Amino acid sequence: MLVYLNGRLVEKANAAVSVDDRGFLFGDGVYEVIRVCDGRPFEAGAHLERLATGLAALEIPGLAPGELPGLLDVALELVQRNELARGDATIYLQVTRGAAPRTHAFPPASTPPTIYIATAPLTRPHALHEHGAVAITTPDVRWARCDIKSVNLLPNVLAKQQAVQAGAAEAIFVRDGAITDAASSNVFAVIDDELRTPPLTNYLLPGVTRRVVLDLAAELGLAVREQPIFVRDLPRAAELFVTATTVDVLPVRQLDGRAVGAGVLGPVTRRLQAAFAERLAGAVRAGAA
Amino acid sequence: MLVYLNGRLVEKANAAVSVDDRGFLFGDGVYEVIRVCDGRPFEAGAHLERLATGLAALEIPGLAPGELPGLLDVALELVQRNELARGDATIYLQVTRGAAPRTHAFPPASTPPTIYIATAPLTRPHALHEHGAVAITTPDVRWARCDIKSVNLLPNVLAKQQAVQAGAAEAIFVRDGAITDAASSNVFAVIDDELRTPPLTNYLLPGVTRRVVLDLAAELGLAVREQPIFVRDLPRAAELFVTATTVDVLPVRQLDGRAVGAGVLGPVTRRLQAAFAERLAGAVRAGAA
Numbered sequence: 347m348l349v350y351l352n353g354r355l356v357e358k359a360n361a362a363v364s365v366d367d368r369g370f371l372f373g374d375g376v377y378e379v380i381r382v383c384d385g386r387p388f389e390a391g392a393h394l395e396r397l398a399t400g401l402a403a404l405e406i407p408g409l410a411p412g413e414l415p416g417l418l419d420v421a422l423e424l425v426q427r428n429e430l431a432r433g434d435a436t437i438y439l440q441v442t443r444g445a446a447p448r449t450h451a452f453p454p455a456s457t458p459p460t461i462y463i464a465t466a467p468l469t470r471p472h473a474l475h476e477h478g479a480v481a482i483t484t485p486d487v488r489w490a491r492c493d494i495k496s497v498n499l500l501p502n503v504l505a506k507q508q509a510v511q512a513g514a515a516e517a518i519f520v521r522d523g524a525i526t527d528a529a530s531s532n533v534f535a536v537i538d539d540e541l542r543t544p545p546l547t548n549y550l551l552p553g554v555t556r557r558v559v560l561d562l563a564a565e566l567g568l569a570v571r572e573q574p575i576f577v578r579d580l581p582r583a584a585e586l587f588v589t590a591t592t593v594d595v596l597p598v599r600q601l602d603g604r605a606v607g608a609g610v611l612g613p614v615t616r617r618l619q620a621a622f623a624e625r626l627a628g629a630v631r632a633g634a635a
Numbered sequence: 636m637l638v639y640l641n642g643r644l645v646e647k648a649n650a651a652v653s654v655d656d657r658g659f660l661f662g663d664g665v666y667e668v669i670r671v672c673d674g675r676p677f678e679a680g681a682h683l684e685r686l687a688t689g690l691a692a693l694e695i696p697g698l699a700p701g702e703l704p705g706l707l708d709v710a711l712e713l714v715q716r717n718e719l720a721r722g723d724a725t726i727y728l729q730v731t732r733g734a735a736p737r738t739h740a741f742p743p744a745s746t747p748p749t750i751y752i753a754t755a756p757l758t759r760p761h762a763l764h765e766h767g768a769v770a771i772t773t774p775d776v777r778w779a780r781c782d783i784k785s786v787n788l789l790p791n792v793l794a795k796q797q798a799v800q801a802g803a804a805e806a807i808f809v810r811d812g813a814i815t816d817a818a819s820s821n822v823f824a825v826i827d828d829e830l831r832t833p834p835l836t837n838y839l840l841p842g843v844t845r846r847v848v849l850d851l852a853a854e855l856g857l858a859v860r861e862q863p864i865f866v867r868d869l870p871r872a873a874e875l876f877v878t879a880t881t882v883d884v885l886p887v888r889q890l891d892g893r894a895v896g897a898g899v900l901g902p903v904t905r906r907l908q909a910a911f912a913e914r915l916a917g918a919v920r921a922g923a924a
Contacts, residue, residue, distance in 0.1 A: 349654060351654065358654065358655070361653070361654040362651030362652055362653055362654065363651055363652060363654060363656075363659055364650070364651055365638060365640065365647065365650045365651065365652060365751055365753070366647070367652075367659065368792075369658075369659045369660075370652055370656065370658045370659045370729075370731075370786070371658075371729070371786060371788075372662070372786060372788040372789060372791075372792050373661070373662025373786055373787050373788060373789050374788070374789055374792050377660075404789070404793070405796075438737065440659075440660070442659075447755075448727065448753075448755075450788070450791055450792050450795035450796075450818055450819055451792070451795045451796045451798075451799045452792075452796050452799075462654050464654070464737075466736075466737075485779075487778050487779035487780055488778050489776050489777050489778045489789075489790050490774075490776035491776055491790070496789055497659070497660060497661060497662055498662050498787040498788075498789040498790075499660075499661040499662060499663070499739070499787075500661060500662050500663055500693070500778075500785055500787040501778050501780070501787075502661075502739055503657075503661050503663050503739050503740070503741075504693070506739035506740045507694075507739075507740045507741050509740075510740045510741075529739055530739050
């Protein structure tokens with residue numbers, strides 16, 4: 347499997363970064379995961395925009411927003427070279443503040459960023475899409491800038507592992523009594539006949555799939571509210587699902603050991619899954635046209 | 636400069652970790668910085684104990700507490716090989732959850748951890764020790780497990796950079812109106828004739844130098860209280876200093892543009908600096924005996 351690292355295509359087994367890389371020493375970088383379907387990227391513009399926003403928020407120099415489409419081209423070449431141009435795949439793109447002698451403050455602005463791009467086949471969890479996943483809630487102990495998609499992911503790692511150990515697929519974060527994100531996804535619920543998802547604040551990631559699902563819900567004429575989902579609201583949730591690039595719309599059938607709603611795939615979730623699949627297929631067709 | 640990486644001594648310029656290293660992808664690791672004086676480590680036991688605690692908290696397998704003294708031996712060999720056995724130096728020791736295909740949850744427990752050790756000469760900031768440093772306060776946006784010395788250091792990086800841009804040496808974190816840590820140190824103040832430092836909670840790092848200073852303060856018969864330091868207490872602070880392995884006892888003469896106390900090195904800080912220097916010299920002599 348080839349990857350791109352700092353201007354070169356190399357076999358992944360030989361791809362290595364300096365021990366002085368600020369990604370390794372500080373988690374000082376941002377990343378994106380972009381879905382690819384039959385060689386076509388989905389919502390690439392939104393991903394690159396978020397990447398540019400993250401680079402700006404962290405003041406990582408050396409990679410202008412105008413250069414990001416070029417990285418996407420490289421990524422799509424990788425998809426081809428790695429024989430992932432049919433079916434589902436993902437692009438992983440990480441940018442760190444580069445390698446420099448260790449000191450907390452930024453290194454000289456001339457330090458080139460580390461740019462890493464990898465691709466992988468994507469196996470979608472069909473059974474979970476149809477029958478729903480098990481999830482747990484866990485306290486949100488993350489920092490106060492969850493809106494930045496940084497590689498400071500230790501709390502997400504620990505939460506996801508807690509889920510796995512509980513036999514669950516995802517851990518939903520609760521901060522001060524309200525749901526924020528999940529370990530690697532955003533959260534939606536159908537409560538009182540409305541589709542709800544927490545509003546974007548500094549405490550959650552502005553998910554690309556979240557945005558697409560909100561758009562689709564509006565197109566479908568669903569009642570949608572971006573407002574807090576409190577833990578005390580959850581027993582009233584008729585449906586619950588999470589969204590992310592790698593799982594799109596993933597229903598949650600059981601939370602903390604209790605069935606969500608009827609415990610089966612609900613009608614709103616099903617409609618959004620279908621609309622999402624259609625949007626994706628349309629984007630792939632348009633890209634291929 | 637030689638470093639140790641996963642069982643081998645290599646030139647730092649050639650030392651590289653896999654792009655799949657969980658340190659690079661998730662910041663999934665812990666580290667220590669140990670002071671070395673004339674080839675002798677200071678408070679090595681406390682550092683290794685904290686490292687073991689961090690590995691246990693993150694459930695990073697493959698490195699038993701009993702193996703840590705062996706790593707210290709390697710580090711001290713590096714100190715010799717790198718000709719840092721005279722004067723002041725530091726050991727940097729980082730352990731990550733190793734390299735594995737990217738997924739948030741833990742990789743198989745058989746995944747070997749990545750172990751990295753480097754050494755560096757230490758230049759102590761003599762002028763700052765004598766005349767005091769400038770510091771700023773900044774909101775503490777870190778996660779809720781600051782007691783783990785992890786490499787998820789992005790908020791610390793951003794705070795330190797904010798300090799540098801303000802012409803300051805350190806940024807002191809304030810959470811909910813109370814001081815927690817600073818970007819790379821612990822905080823002490825002399826208020827109402829008492830030496831105060833925030834009590835150890837999940838919101839601050841249990842600093843090794845912090846512990847030594849508390850011990851020294853007790854030995855000196857100083858009135859010491861581990862209790863919250865609120866921002867509103869700061870105007871009453873007669874002295875303020877930060878502690879860390881690389882700076883030991885560093886006075887702060889100006890905070891957010893206002894002089895602290897008389898704006899000169901205060902008597903409590905001076906006594907603790909002297910006691911610290913004596914403790915360090917004693918440890919070096921004992922190690923050399």
